[in-house]
């Protein structure tokens with residue numbers, strides 16, 4: 001279980017004066033500036049949960065992930081993963097953590113992924129049979145049996161992400177941190193990755209924390225959503241609990257069939273009933289209310305906290 005208590009983190013940077021004179025002056029009188037990246041965060045993450053962590057740019061998501069993976073240590077408060085403190089980087093904890101950054105790869109460009117995987121097997125001291133069994137399981141689930149033997153530079157982006165996912169899970173970590181895992185991937189590859197992550201979470205009870213700006217990732221995976229804004233948690237609950245603001249001048253979008261051809265109409269609440277009465281049930285494809293889809297609700301939250 002992950003327990004975060006009263007966690008704050010401040011970055012310290014120094015104002016940089018321009019020109020040679022400024023650079024020399026800076027050597028003697030540096031003016032510090034403090035950026036409060038996280039402010040008094042409290043969060044408990046149960047084992048086996050699938051959490052979506054979102055927020056506008058600069059909200060503090062990467063900082064939180066860095067604190068959870070022990071890259072930086074808190075300015076105040078605490079982070080505990082089971083009985084460990086991430087910043088102490090104990091080998092026992094590192095073996096329980098897997099990380100994937102969609103924009104950065106841990107693979108070597110000129111080598112096939114299997115070489116990196118063999119190296120990871122030796123870093124994590126994986127017993128040979130266990131390694132082979134896990135590799136077979138992961139490559140089968142991701143349909144990547146052939147991919148791991150090709151040089152990484154010959155793989156497409158989606159194929160490379162699949163190989164990176166195998167690397168981050170080969171040691172069967174208890175916790176998996178994913179940062180923008182579907183960046184630049186087509187819809188079908190996104191779906192196969194969602195299916196894989198849901199299966200991995202179900203089968204191995206892997207706790208998955210996914211940071212993404214892609215709302216589809218959140219819709220497809222997150223059992224619980226945490227929204228960070230300006231370094232604070234502004235929402236922490238199930239997706240269904242997101243606040244829906246139904247304004248009085250709302251409009252509906254009706255998609256329907258006319259002679260088997262799809263059409264759509266944007267209609268006010270007052271005219272909706274009358275219009276629906278002109279259609280038969282099997283003509284109606286869908287009826288949605290403007291402002292009620294997940295993206296719009298989240299956008300409203302972002303706008304309010306700006």
Ligand SMILES: Nc1ncnc2c1ncn2[C@@H]1O[C@H](COP(=O)(O)OP(=O)(O)OP(=O)(O)O)[C@@H](O)[C@H]1O
Pocket residue numbers: 011012013035036037055056057058059060061062063064
């Ligand atoms: N190395 C650093 N030095 C100083 N300030 C930093 C540093 N890294 C991040 N910050 C600041 O800390 C705040 C939080 O940044 P962070 O990278 O955690 O946000 P984020 O939610 O991950 O954003 P994004 O969605 O753009 O990746 C921002 O105001 C950012 O400018």
